[in-house]
Amino acid sequence: MRRCDAEIKDCMKENLLKTVGDNLKKAKFNDKPFVHWTFDNIFSGKYVNNLLELPLKPPVIFDHCGKRENYNSTRIFFNSKNCRVDSTFNNIVSIFNNPDIILKLENICNIGLSKGKLRIEYALDTGNFWLEPHRDLREKLLTILVYLSKDAESSQWGTAMYDKDLNFFSQVPYKSNSGFMFVPGDNTWYGFPKQNIRGIIKSLIINYVSSDWKNPHELAPTTYNN
Numbered sequence: 001m002r003r004c005d006a007e008i009k010d011c012m013k014e015n016l017l018k019t020v021g022d023n024l025k026k027a028k029f030n031d032k033p034f035v036h037w038t039f040d041n042i043f044s045g046k047y048v049n050n051l052l053e054l055p056l057k058p059p060v061i062f063d064h065c066g067k068r069e070n071y072n073s074t075r076i077f078f079n080s081k082n083c084r085v086d087s088t089f090n091n092i093v094s095i096f097n098n099p100d101i102i103l104k105l106e107n108i109c110n111i112g113l114s115k116g117k118l119r120i121e122y123a124l125d126t127g128n129f130w131l132e133p134h135r136d137l138r139e140k141l142l143t144i145l146v147y148l149s150k151d152a153e154s155s156q157w158g159t160a161m162y163d164k165d166l167n168f169f170s171q172v173p174y175k176s177n178s179g180f181m182f183v184p185g186d187n188t189w190y191g192f193p194k195q196n197i198r199g200i201i202k203s204l205i206i207n208y209v210s211s212d213w214k215n216p217h218e219l220a221p222t223t224y225n226n
Helices: 002-024 045-052 068-074 080-085 087-096 099-109
Strands: 028-030 036-039 117-134 140-147 160-162 168-171 179-182 189-209
Touching (some): 045 189, 080 087
Antiparallel strands (some): 140 179, 140 189
């Protein structure tokens, strides 16, 4: 029975790997206001439901300040500790640590990731949430945002993108299991205008970071075939 369960688990992981790989190849290139790629249906619908059903609660924040780093003590990362607790965390890490997925991302984005380290955050945002226009730290080699929520008002929750003068340019369409990715640079300004979120914005923030990353407890385990 244990062998049968293991075979089913391996099959599910292989199917997830194929789904992510196939859908990444369909990513659409955009060059305004900065180079980025949008994608749909990155995971299977069933796996999105698994992610949505994880028993995670948003932190209690009485006054958002527009910067995620101010909430570091309550942020949820796909690190070794959490991967040991829940197979959903572990499977996502396995996918984005897989050499085939990394190669696909390198080819799509024309960037080297082989020396990068994986960092994944499960973000849960609610209330009077906002993020000021900002650029990612230079230690981030690639940023991938995956939207998860299916709330009635979620179509209003897309990420805002800004031009080099910090003028609002456009909003990435928010749809469950869709998202976008970009290589952080001098002009990659993005954020989230203040809204009163009735519900929870659930999303994955997937980064490959350089060896200079200063918070090792945030990093995912390095194995992909466990």
